[in-house]
Amino acid sequence: MFSFVEENYLKAIYHLSDHGRKSVSTNSLAEEMQTTAASVSDMVAKLSKKKAVDYQKYKGVNVSGKGKEVALRVIRKHRLWEVFLVDKLKFHWDEVHEIAEQLEHIKSPLLISRLDEFLDFPKHDPHGDPIPDENGIFSTVKKVALTELELNTPAQVVAVNDSSSAFLKYLDKVGVSIGTKLKVEDTNEFDGSLDIIINQQKALTISQTAAQNILVANI
Amino acid sequence: MFSFVEENYLKAIYHLSDHGRKSVSTNSLAEEMQTTAASVSDMVAKLSKKKAVDYQKYKGVNVSGKGKEVALRVIRKHRLWEVFLVDKLKFHWDEVHEIAEQLEHIKSPLLISRLDEFLDFPKHDPHGDPIPDENGIFSTVKKVALTELELNTPAQVVAVNDSSSAFLKYLDKVGVSIGTKLKVEDTNEFDGSLDIIINQQKALTISQTAAQNILVANI
DNA sequence: TGTAGTGTTTAGATTCGTCTAAAAAAAATA
DNA sequence: TATTTTTTTTAGACGAATCTAAACACTACA
Ligand SMILES: [Mn+2]
Ligand SMILES: [Mn+2]
Ligand SMILES: [Mn+2]
Ligand SMILES: [Mn+2]
Numbered sequence: 184m185f186s187f188v189e190e191n192y193l194k195a196i197y198h199l200s201d202h203g204r205k206s207v208s209t210n211s212l213a214e215e216m217q218t219t220a221a222s223v224s225d226m227v228a229k230l231s232k233k234k235a236v237d238y239q240k241y242k243g244v245n246v247s248g249k250g251k252e253v254a255l256r257v258i259r260k261h262r263l264w265e266v267f268l269v270d271k272l273k274f275h276w277d278e279v280h281e282i283a284e285q286l287e288h289i290k291s292p293l294l295i296s297r298l299d300e301f302l303d304f305p306k307h308d309p310h311g312d313p314i315p316d317e318n319g320i321f322s323t324v325k326k327v328a329l330t331e332l333e334l335n336t337p338a339q340v341v342a343v344n345d346s347s348s349a350f351l352k353y354l355d356k357v358g359v360s361i362g363t364k365l366k367v368e369d370t371n372e373f374d375g376s377l378d379i380i381i382n383q384q385k386a387l388t389i390s391q392t393a394a395q396n397i398l399v400a401n402i
Numbered sequence: 403m404f405s406f407v408e409e410n411y412l413k414a415i416y417h418l419s420d421h422g423r424k425s426v427s428t429n430s431l432a433e434e435m436q437t438t439a440a441s442v443s444d445m446v447a448k449l450s451k452k453k454a455v456d457y458q459k460y461k462g463v464n465v466s467g468k469g470k471e472v473a474l475r476v477i478r479k480h481r482l483w484e485v486f487l488v489d490k491l492k493f494h495w496d497e498v499h500e501i502a503e504q505l506e507h508i509k510s511p512l513l514i515s516r517l518d519e520f521l522d523f524p525k526h527d528p529h530g531d532p533i534p535d536e537n538g539i540f541s542t543v544k545k546v547a548l549t550e551l552e553l554n555t556p557a558q559v560v561a562v563n564d565s566s567s568a569f570l571k572y573l574d575k576v577g578v579s580i581g582t583k584l585k586v587e588d589t590n591e592f593d594g595s596l597d598i599i600i601n602q603q604k605a606l607t608i609s610q611t612a613a614q615n616i617l618v619a620n621i
Numbered sequence: 622t623g624t625a626g627t628g629t630t631t632a633g634a635t636t637c638g639t640c641t642a643a644a645a646a647a648a649a650t651a
Numbered sequence: 652t653a654t655t656t657t658t659t660t661t662a663g664a665c666g667a668a669t670c671t672a673a674a675c676a677c678t679a680c681a
Binding site: 268271272273274278281282285286289290291293294297298301 | 487490491492493497500501504505508509510512513516517520
Binding site for chain 3: 186188218219221222225226229240241
């Protein structure tokens with residue numbers, strides 16, 4: 184039905200549109216897909232003819248109902264495979280994305296439901312991102328960037344906004360991972376950095392940039 | 403280096419050439435690949451230019467050293483994934499081939515070595531076919547078709563020649579699987595059928611066709 | 622040994638996804 | 652509002668893999 188390449192476009196449109204909430208420009212999609220605006224124009228017209236996106240020339244593009252379904256199915260597979268790689272094959276959380284980019288395109292609904300079961304129906308991937316169920320529904324937990332957390336309120340790390348290897352390695356070094364309990368002790372006005380306490384013991388200061396990429400939930 | 407399609411051609415040539423022992427005709431390769439002789443001619447010329455096959459016009463084709471390496475790597479991945487599907491995801495041995503056809507093309511040497519370890523370094527896939535190691539070496543066990551087994555000699559089923567769903571379902575029905583111990587009690591001259599005893603108890607008669615597709619080794 | 626038949630290769634076209642260059646539309650700015 | 656700049660689309664081409672039709676090479680055998 185949809186090719187490897189079409190699936191990747193739909194996933195990118197879904198992400199850039201903030202889960203289908205706003206329309207996506209040709210240039211931003213070209214940057215995301217590491218290709219040219221001309222190629223994007225072509226592909227978007229093609230996806231529009233297949234009713235996978237809503238598109239008007241010069242007005243941007245967004246996923247249609249059908250396109251959203253496809254995107255969510257790919258995202259579900261991507262995240263389940265990442266859980267498999269980390270939980271079962273002992274990969275590190277900064278090594279799994281590229282392999283999951285390939286595995287997400289394997290076509291077999293039965294394979295995915297068996298994998299889901301084998302992994303014990305995980306609700307989140309190794310980076311804390313939610314895994315949609317077979318109907319595309321996310322289990323929603325209210326999460327907030329660490330920069331928004333109120334002072335001295337205990338919270339738990341539930342996800343990261345930046346899954347780059349560099350950032351994940353930094354988090355490892357300072358001892359932050361999914362599930363880590365922490366609170367913010369103080370904010371430093373002059374550069375936006377935060378003084379935090381990890382697991383009721385380790386104190387450290389992290390930059391505003393780092394804090395914006397750490398998502399937490401109240402406990 | 404090699405595309406999805408090129409990998410499939412190399413695998414097919416390797417199989418049709420009986421592990422590189424004899425050269426493969428354009429037509430037989432076209433049939434195996436479900437395509438036309440013209441397409442095969444094109445692809446074989448391309449693989450020849452890439453030094454993955456030895457090829458002279460009108461004289462047939464065979465894998466080169468490099469092509470054999472590629473084919474064996476794909477075969478290794480195919481069979482390891484089949485073991486994963488059966489042992490870990492509880493698939494039935496007649497359901498795994500199509501999915502493994504997709505998974506065999508995932509590119510990540512580390513993934514395969516981790517998978518191998520996770521599966522406890524299996525030497526055979528669910529159909530009894532040997533899994534080459536990372537250097538392309540098969541662990542060789544002398545196996546023989548059940549039709550060649552001497553009378554009243556105890557043996558063990560180690561592989562099947564026919565992995566079709568129909569044949570595997572038949573084997574399930576009569577209670578034969580990889581590892582089953584059996585011996586041949588008698589041969590019926592008029593139609594080549596065999597009277598066999600399974601696990602020292604169950605007696606049954608199987609056709610010559612079935613027996614030719616069951617491979618056994620002495621115990 | 623000439624010829625019919627089979628097997629194989631070449632020629633030319635098609636689809637998919639991509640590219641560069643140029644044209645057109647929209648947005649920004651003067 | 653008129654002009655410049657940016658964004659987007661169109662035009663035309665290309666490589667990969669495929670196809671059909673036609674030409675060519677090898678084989679069999681009369
Ligand atoms: Mn990922
Ligand atoms: Mn992808
Ligand atoms: Mn198989
Ligand atoms: Mn394949």
